[in-house]
Amino acid sequence: MNLRTLTTALTVICIGGAVLTACTSVDQAKTEAPTPSRYANAGPLDLRLSAWPYPYSTKEFKTSLQGQPATMVYMDVPAVGKQKGVVVLFHGKNFSSDYWAPTIAGLTAAGYRIIAPDQIGFGKSSKPDVAYHFDDLARNTQVLLKSLGVNKAAVIANSMGGMVGIRFARLYPQVVQKLVLENPLGLEDYSKDIPPQTNDNLLKLEMAQTETSYRRFLQSYFPVWQPSFEQFVEVYVRVQQGPDYPAYAKTSVLTYQMIAEKPVVSDLPQLKMPVLLVIGQKDRTVFGRRFAPPEAVKSLGNFPELGRKAAQTIPNAKLVPFDNVGHIPHIEAPDLFIQTVVDFLNAKS
Numbered sequence: 001m002n003l004r005t006l007t008t009a010l011t012v013i014c015i016g017g018a019v020l021t022a023c024t025s026v027d028q029a030k031t032e033a034p035t036p037s038r039y040a041n042a043g044p045l046d047l048r049l050s051a052w053p054y055p056y057s058t059k060e061f062k063t064s065l066q067g068q069p070a071t072m073v074y075m076d077v078p079a080v081g082k083q084k085g086v087v088v089l090f091h092g093k094n095f096s097s098d099y100w101a102p103t104i105a106g107l108t109a110a111g112y113r114i115i116a117p118d119q120i121g122f123g124k125s126s127k128p129d130v131a132y133h134f135d136d137l138a139r140n141t142q143v144l145l146k147s148l149g150v151n152k153a154a155v156i157a158n159s160m161g162g163m164v165g166i167r168f169a170r171l172y173p174q175v176v177q178k179l180v181l182e183n184p185l186g187l188e189d190y191s192k193d194i195p196p197q198t199n200d201n202l203l204k205l206e207m208a209q210t211e212t213s214y215r216r217f218l219q220s221y222f223p224v225w226q227p228s229f230e231q232f233v234e235v236y237v238r239v240q241q242g243p244d245y246p247a248y249a250k251t252s253v254l255t256y257q258m259i260a261e262k263p264v265v266s267d268l269p270q271l272k273m274p275v276l277l278v279i280g281q282k283d284r285t286v287f288g289r290r291f292a293p294p295e296a297v298k299s300l301g302n303f304p305e306l307g308r309k310a311a312q313t314i315p316n317a318k319l320v321p322f323d324n325v326g327h328i329p330h331i332e333a334p335d336l337f338i339q340t341v342v343d344f345l346n347a348k349s
Contacts, residue, residue, distance in 0.1 A: 035212050037241075039234050044242030048073075049124045052235055055101035058124060061144050065120045066130035072140060073097075073124035074117035076148065077108050084111040085177070085345065086150050088141065090168070091116075092159025092185075092328070093255060094218070095232065096123030103156070103330045106338030112345065115148065117141060119164065127251040132258040138168040142175065154345055156180040158328060159285075160255075162187075166264045169271055178349070179271065180341055182278045183327050185287055186264040187306040193296035194260060194288035199253050205290075206249040211237045221327040223282040229331075259287055268313045275317040276344045278337065279307035280325035303327075318344070 045052055054075060061072040075097060087107055089100045097116040104114045118125040119137045141164075145153065154177050157165025162184020169176040215233045219225050239248050286292065286301035304321065311319035320340055322329045330337040 037211050037237060038230070039211075039237045039241070042234065042238055045235065045238040046242055047127055047239075047244035047247055049096070049235065049239070052098075052124070052238075054098045054124070056104065061117075061147060063120070063140050063143060065126075065128050065132075065136055065140065068128040068130055070120045070126035070128055070140075072117055072120055072126075072144060074115060074144065075104070077104050077114045077116070079111045079113045080109050081111055083113055086113045086115060086153040087345070088145065088150075088153045088155050089114065089116040090141075090155065090157035090161030090165045091119070091122065092161050093122070093252075093259070095159075095328075096235075098123070099232070099328075099331060102334035103338065103341075106334065107342065107345075110338070110342045110345075112154075115145065115150065115153070117144060119161075121251050121255050127247060129247075129250060130254070132255050134164050134167040134258060134262050134264070135171065137164050138171050141168060142172050145175065151175065152177050154178040154180070156182065156330075156341065157184060158182040158330065160185050160259055163259065163262070163264050166267050166271070169273065170267045173272060176273050178274045178276070178345060180276045180278060180344065181310070182329055182337075183280050183283050183285070183303060185259060185285070187268075187303075187310050188300060189263040189265050190260060190287045190300075191263055193300060194292050196260065197256075197288075197291060199250075199257070202253040202256055203249060206252055207246070209236075209240070209249075211240075221283075221285065222332060223324060223326045224332075268310055269315070271314050272316065274344075274349050275314045276341070277307050277311055277314075277317055277319045278322060278329050278340060279303050279319065280322045280327060280329045280332065282325055283327045285327050 056075045056077050058073050058075055061074060063070055063072050091097050097118050100116050104116060107114055120140060121127050121132055153175060155165050155168060162181045163186040165179060169179050214236050218232055222229060239245055281304050283303035284301045286297060289297060307319050311317045322333055325332045
């Protein structure tokens with residue numbers, strides 16, 4: 001069965017990794033006319049997003065994951081003027097390091113060198129067919145930093161990247177001077193409420209994704225959808241148009257399982273470095289929402305409450321709520337985010 005046939009045969013599901021929500025029923029799909037793609041003439045993208053531009057030049061770091069050779073792509077952007085320190089950025093599941101563009105510009109202008117990798121399995125980095133683990137991603141990031149001569153750094157981590165960042169801080173506390181958790185996933189244990197899913201089922205749902213359903217999924221992150229956010233739809237759709245989409249979809253499934261199976265809530269009390277929690281108050285992201293019982297969904301994804309609980313649990317934490325902001329404050333309110341983070345980084349511990 002080809003992708004076009006499978007798409008019309010299955011319920012259209014927003015999977016995207018961090019959230020699974022039913023978007024369109026089968027009956028609706030039968031009655032709705034197909035929407036022409038906005039990116040039909042843009043050209044397909046390959047598995048490594050070779051033709052997709054990044055805001056700064058990229059470099060490659062040769063490493064491995066689960067015994068398989070892999071290439072980690074990253075941006076290393078120098079500070080403007082005298083360097084105050086190094087900041088490492090951890091992206092979310094449905095994004096790559098390029099979405100940090102406004103943060104990189106603001107922090108380098110404030111005197112910080114920025115290292116922004118695409119984790120293995122994401123963006124321009126390799127996507128091996130292996131079991132993914134947060135500890136492996138953290139370890140590869142640490143090896144990358146060592147190769148760059150970086151022994152101390154602050155970490156900023158968003159969404160799924162928050163789970164990677166928390167594990168990184170636990171495994172390498174001697175490296176992490178300060179930690180910024182920006183609407184991180186993992187502030188609650190999803191394994192208690194989200195039933196396990198097979199890879200085959202997840203892959204069928206991922207392959208049934210459409211441009212319209214994916215846009216709807218991403219819109220759930222943002223209280224107000226801006227035209228500039230279309231870039232995140234475009235990159236997905238253009239990969240989907242190319243021959244590498246089945247492999248791309250399989251990697252999305254494997255990294256979904258990593259989030260489902262590797263909770264990090266128990267790590268929060270063990271974070272000893274200063275931690276800044278930046279929490280968009282409109283965020284109601286629920287990992288695996290599509291599979292959660294209706295009663296469970298009611299109590300999940302309450303980020304204002306999750307932020308307050310995390311601030312009470314983490315020994316040296318500061319909570320800064322962002323009103324009228326959703327899951328990705330650094331995109332929705334870039335100036336406020338940069339100023340908040342710079343104040344935190346500049347403050348004496």
